[in-house]
Amino acid sequence: MATGRTHRPATRSRGIPEATVARLPLYLRALTALSERSVPTVSSEELAAAAGVNSAKLRKDFSYLGSYGTRGVGYDVEYLVYQISRELGLTQDWPVVIVGIGNLGAALANYGGFASRGFRVAALIDADPGLTGKPVAGIPVQHTDDLEKIIKDDRVSIGVIATPAGAAQQVCDRLVAAGVTSILNFAPTVLSVPDGVDVRKVDLSIELQILAFHEQRKSGEETAAGDGALPAAVTPRDDADQGPDGDVPAVMPA
Amino acid sequence: MATGRTHRPATRSRGIPEATVARLPLYLRALTALSERSVPTVSSEELAAAAGVNSAKLRKDFSYLGSYGTRGVGYDVEYLVYQISRELGLTQDWPVVIVGIGNLGAALANYGGFASRGFRVAALIDADPGLTGKPVAGIPVQHTDDLEKIIKDDRVSIGVIATPAGAAQQVCDRLVAAGVTSILNFAPTVLSVPDGVDVRKVDLSIELQILAFHEQRKSGEETAAGDGALPAAVTPRDDADQGPDGDVPAVMPA
DNA sequence: CCATCTTTGTGCACGCGTTCACAAAGACAT
DNA sequence: ATGTCTTTGTGAACGCGTGCACAAAGATGG
Structure with a gap:
């Protein structure tokens, strides 16, 4: 599916x-x-x-x-x-909508790298009526109710989702139904989309966890004689009481 | 290298x-x-x-x-x-510093997903003296001058760079010299780091360009009978005057 | 205790991506 | 025109990641 x-x-x-x-x-x-x-x-x-x-x-x-x-x-x-x-298609104009104008959405709207290469912020959309009409990065925020109209009027094919995780799938569905075929997702959720729609995700939390994994590896290398590499600059983090397999969690499998 | x-x-x-x-x-x-x-x-x-x-x-x-x-x-x-x-190392505490408290840095500082899994925002750092002392997400911003001291005092091993591109490499060098061995880079630059240091990058502009590439492909599929897939929901974007290889740019190679 | 049913764990094959190493191609000097 | 030198473009080998398909393992019921 x-x-x-x-x-x-x-x-x-x-x-x-x-x-x-x-x-x-x-x-x-x-x-x-x-x-x-x-x-x-x-x-x-x-x-x-x-x-x-x-x-x-x-x-x-x-x-x-x-x-x-x-x-x-x-x-x-x-x-x-x-x-x-x-080849990348940057010689043409790509109108983009940003949905979810919180801290992140506002940061994205202000991001200069957007406009530089063919991308144009066509609209900012948020569900909060209190935000409607207020300008962010010089663009007035519009209400979610008008989402479909905005997408269709401006022939928007790329949508950026910067909403909370709970709203992401619903927003995604509406974007796709209105004609968006490419989505950049900042919400920490797996999005389901029909065939023919591209989704790319940017997930801060996942990136940090991957870094933590490698960081942990750098710290604790007691057992198993090192397989080469790992030369210098490793802070020898003293309190490595994290047994590689020792202690068991409070909860055990049946 | x-x-x-x-x-x-x-x-x-x-x-x-x-x-x-x-x-x-x-x-x-x-x-x-x-x-x-x-x-x-x-x-x-x-x-x-x-x-x-x-x-x-x-x-x-x-x-x-x-x-x-x-x-x-x-x-x-x-x-x-x-x-x-x-396995991911989330059972321990990971102090993180965010360098560059602009729109994006502030958004990251406010991001809840940070604190949820072992990650703790140990400090916010910015080069602007006007920001120093001002609280962002409840944490007072500190000046870049104190970067090394902060890293060492708090045993920070993960740094997040949210500065402009021009400052990123310099900040990176200082972080690494002070003991940081994992870096999450939001600045649109290639960072050079010594061996043993991990860098992961999050690049909004790149993600958009990748989407644009595929989006362009969806639109203009005149030549070459379709290789299957690509079923429906494709807005037939009329003005496809983007010849697949026709017109030449103003500038030509020697 | 045995049969059946569900679900895991994995051997295997395939395809993509990366890298090496080198031949082909062109610039440039003589 | 010829030779040398630089740099591209690519054939080939290798390794990683993915997905199929199935045997092994255990739960469950009689």
């Missing part, structure tokens, strides 16, 4: 791998910086360093777009900026 | 795959919800549906932690909550 699918499974639209698509914005950012410094060309090695990836990976990524480099020279910065922008 | 590495390459600490670690918080969230409804046990099928993943994947994920299920019955909810929490 495709509930909560985040990365798309294997639809790979025209041959550009999903992993490559996810890196294109990174390259674009690095290239834009070079462009502003009027750098004419760049080698895969330099650009890869700027984007924080392997140079072979970068070359293979670009090879999916076509042969835009010149051997012995590198890539033309301006040309590549245009090609990647076009 | 390991610059800007996000997912760790292949260090796989004790056999738990990175992909599994990334899903554990998802399972934990679903299990916590079940726990609050006093559900005693859950099958892999049910839990997988709640977490939005394949049931076989979930079972394999759990198998890396050990054999915590009972065949014919399922998994004990409370026990699994504890085991996953322990």
